Amino acid sequence: MIVLKLGGSVVTEKDREETVDGAALEEAAAAIAAARDGGVDDVVVVHGGGSFGHPHAEEWGASTTEGVRDVDGVTAIHGAMTTLNKFVLRALHDADVPAVPVHPLSAAHRDRDGALTLPSEQVATLLDEGFVPVLHGDLVAHAGEGATVLSGDEIVTSLADSMDAARVGVCSTVPGVLDADDAVVPEIRSFDDVENVLGGSSATDVSGGMAGKVRELLALGAPASIFDLDALPAFLAGDEPGTTVHGDR
Numbered sequence: 001m002i003v004l005k006l007g008g009s010v011v012t013e014k015d016r017e018e019t020v021d022g023a024a025l026e027e028a029a030a031a032i033a034a035a036r037d038g039g040v041d042d043v044v045v046v047h048g049g050g051s052f053g054h055p056h057a058e059e060w061g062a063s064t065t066e067g068v069r070d071v072d073g074v075t076a077i078h079g080a081m082t083t084l085n086k087f088v089l090r091a092l093h094d095a096d097v098p099a100v101p102v103h104p105l106s107a108a109h110r111d112r113d114g115a116l117t118l119p120s121e122q123v124a125t126l127l128d129e130g131f132v133p134v135l136h137g138d139l140v141a142h143a144g145e146g147a148t149v150l151s152g153d154e155i156v157t158s159l160a161d162s163m164d165a166a167r168v169g170v171c172s173t174v175p176g177v178l179d180a181d182d183a184v185v186p187e188i189r190s191f192d193d194v195e196n197v198l199g200g201s202s203a204t205d206v207s208g209g210m211a212g213k214v215r216e217l218l219a220l221g222a223p224a225s226i227f228d229l230d231a232l233p234a235f236l237a238g239d240e241p242g243t244t245v246h247g248d249r
Contacts, residue, residue, distance in 0.1 A: 001042040001127065001163055002236070004032070005156045005170045008050025008137070010229055011088060017051050018080065024229055025091040028171065032132070033095035035236035042127050043236075044159060045088075045099065048152040049137040052084040053077060057149055064154075065114065067145030074147050078105050078139050085136045092132065100131045104138040104150050112143045116154060120162040135159075153216040160220055168224035169235045170213055175228045176242030177210065187244045191218060220247035 006028055013019040032043060049057070057063065060073035068074060085101050092099035108118040126133045135155050139147040153170070160168045176184035179197050188194055191214060198211040217224040225235055227242030234241045 001044065001165050002040065002167045002169065003044045003046065003156050003160045003163075003165045004236075005152055005168075006045060006047040006088070007170065007172045008048030008052075008054065008152070009173045010050075010171055011047055012050030012052060012084065014051050014054075017055050018083070019051055020084070020087045022091075025088065026094075027229055028232060029091040029095040029097060031232045031236060032092065033097050034233065036097065036132075038237070040236055041130075043132055044123060044127065044163075044165075045092075045132060045134045046152045046155045046159070047084070047088050047134070047136050049081055050084065052080040053137055053149075056080050062139065062147070062149050064149045064151060065145075067142050067148045068139070069146035074139055077149075078103075081136050081138050085134065088134060088136075092134070098131050099134045100126060102126070102133045102135045104135060104140055104155060105147070108138075108140040108150060110140060110142040110145075110148060114142070116140070116150070116158060118150075118155065118158045118162070120159055123159060124163060151212065151216075153213050157216045157220055160222070160224075165222070167235075168217070168220060168222065169232075170217070170224065170226045171229055171232050171235075172210070172213075172226060173228060174210075175231065176226050177214065177245075185243050187246060188214060188218070189246045191215060214245060217245040218247060220245075222247055 056077045060068045062068040123133045137152040140150040142148040231241035
């Protein structure tokens with residue numbers, strides 16, 4: 001089973017609020033369709049928020065630790081993400097991928113210590129029935145905080161752990177984690193290896209940017225790949241393009 005994250009910066013134009021990158025989304029959908037035609041059946045897709053979720057989360061002061069209690073804020077943030085999810089589903093359907101939505105707000109929650117519970121039985125059953133589950137960054141109920149942001153990266157690591165994923169891929173707008181000379185770092189075994197070159201996202205991102213991705217992937221018990229859209233077909237074919245992040249557990 002493969003867990004594939006399509007970054008918000010890939011599927012949207014992050015500097016233009018609520019704008020889909022239609023060409024990139026179509027290319028990603030075509031790659032997933034081709035992989036399924038080639039025998040890669042069990043794929044779970046997770047997409048980020050990009051220019052849909054992040055601006056609304058920033059407006060309402062929501063982050064992965066700071067919650068929002070105003071129902072208008074919850075509606076705005078979750079509504080933006082479900083709107084983007086519909087665009088992703090439409091692109092996949094146009095490519096004949098049997099994609100179905102799974103909305104984390106309806107299933108996941110955090111306890112008072114911030115620990116996440118994201119049941120995976122629904123996702124596993126959809127896979128068994130021949131569907132491609134599509135999850136997305138969202139808000140989740142958070143005890144004592146109202147609702148906080150759940151990043152797509154955290155969804156990826158949660159599902160990969162609970163479902164014993166064979167492979168994990170994070171498709172970004174860069175060919176991997178870049179060093180100070182803009183060369184791809186081939187592998188990462190600890191955050192200290194790249195701490196000096198990982199900065200924040202240039203656009204609004206309430207979930208940690210590339211640094212957040214690396215931290216989440218280091219928490220996995222298996223290697224994961226970070227790569228760009230051009231390398232998506234290679235990843236789905238079994239290669240390890242871009243940067244390989246080795247989990248430390």
